[in-house]
Amino acid sequence: xxxxxxxxxxxxxxxxxxxxxxxxxxxxxxxxxxxxxxxxxxxxxxxxxxxxxxxxxxxxxxxxxxxxxxxxxxxxxxxxxxxxxxxxxxxxxxxxxxxxxxxxxxxxxxxxxxxxxxxxxxxxxxxxxxxxxxxxxxxxxxxxxxxxxxxxxxxxxxxxxxxxxxxxxxxxxxxxxxxxxxxxxxxxxxxxxxxxxxxxxxxxxxxxxxxxxxxxxxxxxxxxxxxxxxxxxxxxxxxxxxxxxxxxxxxxxxxxxxxxx
Amino acid sequence: xxxxxxxxxxxxxxxxxxxxxxxxxxxxxxxxxxxxxxxxxxxxxxxxxxxxxxxxxxxxxxxxxxxxxxxxxxxxxxxxxxxxxxxxxxxxxxxxxxxxxxxxxxxxxxxxxxxxxxxxxxxxxxxxxxxxxxxxxxxxxxxxxxxxxxxxxxxxxxxxxxxxxxxxxxxxxxxxxxxxxxxxxxxxxxxxxxxxxxxxxxxxxxxxxxxxxxxxxxxxxxxxxxxxxxxxxxxxxxxxxxxxxxxxxxxxxxxxxxxxxxxxxxxxxxxxxx
Numbered sequence: 377x378x379x380x381x382x383x384x385x386x387x388x389x390x391x392x393x394x395x396x397x398x399x400x401x402x403x404x405x406x407x408x409x410x411x412x413x414x415x416x417x418x419x420x421x422x423x424x425x426x427x428x429x430x431x432x433x434x435x436x437x438x439x440x441x442x443x444x445x446x447x448x449x450x451x452x453x454x455x456x457x458x459x460x461x462x463x464x465x466x467x468x469x470x471x472x473x474x475x476x477x478x479x480x481x482x483x484x485x486x487x488x489x490x491x492x493x494x495x496x497x498x499x500x501x502x503x504x505x506x507x508x509x510x511x512x513x514x515x516x517x518x519x520x521x522x523x524x525x526x527x528x529x530x531x532x533x534x535x536x537x538x539x540x541x542x543x544x545x546x547x548x549x550x551x552x553x554x555x556x557x558x559x560x561x562x563x564x565x566x567x568x569x570x571x572x573x574x575x576x577x578x579x580x581x582x583x584x585x586x587x588x589x590x591x592x593x594x595x596x597x598x599x600x601x602x603x604x605x606x607x608x609x610x611x612x613x614x615x616x617x618x619x620x621x622x623x624x625x626x627x628x629x630x631x632x633x634x635x636x637x
Numbered sequence: 638x639x640x641x642x643x644x645x646x647x648x649x650x651x652x653x654x655x656x657x658x659x660x661x662x663x664x665x666x667x668x669x670x671x672x673x674x675x676x677x678x679x680x681x682x683x684x685x686x687x688x689x690x691x692x693x694x695x696x697x698x699x700x701x702x703x704x705x706x707x708x709x710x711x712x713x714x715x716x717x718x719x720x721x722x723x724x725x726x727x728x729x730x731x732x733x734x735x736x737x738x739x740x741x742x743x744x745x746x747x748x749x750x751x752x753x754x755x756x757x758x759x760x761x762x763x764x765x766x767x768x769x770x771x772x773x774x775x776x777x778x779x780x781x782x783x784x785x786x787x788x789x790x791x792x793x794x795x796x797x798x799x800x801x802x803x804x805x806x807x808x809x810x811x812x813x814x815x816x817x818x819x820x821x822x823x824x825x826x827x828x829x830x831x832x833x834x835x836x837x838x839x840x841x842x843x844x845x846x847x848x849x850x851x852x853x854x855x856x857x858x859x860x861x862x863x864x865x866x867x868x869x870x871x872x873x874x875x876x877x878x879x880x881x882x883x884x885x886x887x888x889x890x891x892x893x894x895x896x897x898x899x900x901x902x903x904x905x906x907x908x909x910x911x
Contacts, residue, residue: 530729533723
């Protein structure tokens, strides 16, 4: 199928859903409105709200804060994950000792940490960053750990026969392998950084997309909730496109990354 | 030859054993004696699973023998064999480096400035016929091209001994012959000691000065040692047509045939046991 044709069909899906939504929210069927405006609002109101946010410019501040929190959570979580992942992979004893605790910490639903972080770090951005970090860290950690562990023995033997010292092995073999695994999980870890930020905002903050949604919900402004969700999904899609571009650049050497995805 | 040369590789009574998961001990190679003179091209031929690669890993210092001695240029080998370059059977290129960087890396880690390392790597790529492929990553190259890069990666360091483990195994027949000729060309420029493992007797005779036959494993032994007196320089395509080649092939095959049958029986037994 041509790209244009595909795009047309994709667009059609959105048009149909929005049209049905508008229809059932405004036109009574057998004397009843199937989607009562109080619970479902309607597309026109939602888009009016979105346009109003952008027209007045209030949205930019919230977007910037959510973006900043996501970036910080991603950078700090990745850094921690890379360091600990490397350390564990190179020191099997350390990995074995910490194994149950890592599993325990990872099994914990991160939402329950949000109140603690708010208590410790306040209502500002850092409690949200912390929540994002706990999500991002484990994804990066597991991937880096795996990446270092799974360097093929032939490649490692080859490196040693070519005369690499332990440090050179680290730099030329383990490091690139670990990074490739980390990059392959970039979509997930970036996504989780955003999730951490938004959930954190939702649970208690004074700014950000999560805050916007929570505020609208607090006054039963369903159009506001949907508008917030809409802006959030566009935001995530844009970030995802950015990640794909970065990934193409970083993983050119990988067969599956070079072919279309 | 009256001049006494020190052996590049000398294995004396080398035994290799592994401890299996059950705790029993599996002897892969039993008391192997093998010398490779400096500048000599020795091919080891044996049935599948006879421990040919094991012997190569011993000479590389990647494995330690359970018993016996390994001497490299008359010095006892301890740790990795720094005089050796090793061309592995499986793909061993660094997938995250371009062909050029893959070739240059051996020089770079030895302290050659990057610019010079890249220049020499480019020259080597041209020698193996891949001058225009320097910026490709390994997955963008064909199997034969990857082997060429591997060859350049090993040879650029100018090792005194070259170890090769069925390097052309996965390639198709034509590519193997082309690679064989390329190898002979490069080798004859400055003759290094070569230990070349293969299961292909024809390839062994066409390439080597000496063909060593190993018995089927376990506890494989070296059971034959033939000198190949075919004139050099050789062309792999043509050398196979000569009378001498055929005579030698028949003679060696006579011995190898029995071992191949044994090796096959054992591996199918093992498969049934699993």
